[in-house]
Amino acid sequence: MMKQTRRGFLKKLSYLAILAAIPRVAWASWNAKAFAADELQKAIKEKFGDMPVIDSDAVTLKAPNIAENGKVVPISVKSSLENVASISVFVADNPYPLATSVKLGKSSIADISVRIRMAKTSNVIALVEADGKLHRTSQQVKVTIGGCGG
């Protein structure tokens, strides 16, 4: 066995302290960088790297044309694609464009709904990840009262 030195012990102790400090979020798969990106292209890049993006009819985005209250905007994304790995929703003109990203399993159906906040009138972009490509559909939602400030 290695001899336990005072220095070595302190070093190990500091590692432990670092380890204990980082995982405030228990599962750690939350992509903090992508959610903190303040620009649409940056957020997509942080989330998906350089994955090719194509416009696709196989993705259906359901969102209201006019949202009276930006605090609660119902969004549904559906896709007829096979092997859907994830579905993400971006709001182009929000302070932080990435709203949500959902990973799906093998037995999942590509059909999700969420309610999101929108600061102002903006394009809502749905990206469906399937077979290493991002399939994109977008729609403009007009917002009469923003939902990101107070």
Added chain:
Amino acid sequence: MKIKIKAKEKDGIVKVKMLVKHPMENGRRKDAQGELIKVHHLTEVKAEHEGNVVFHGEFGMAVSKNPFMAFAFKGAKGDKLSVSSVDNQGLTGQADVIVK
């Protein structure tokens, strides 16, 4: 964290609706004293069906208060669905439901 779940099966497809009770503070709102309210929002919600993850959502600040979400998967009546959630302050929630 309180989680309400409804799961219903029809033609082999289970449709799930969930509501998580959470303030979803985005750190941009001010309280009565004019101080910014600390960021406090859900980061992840995971749903497992018979050991398989069928929904693993990551949420940002742009998700509404008391988030509602819906999804679907292939399953049967009587199956168990477990949902767990965690927020940026490390608080967690857990709930199970039997598919109807």
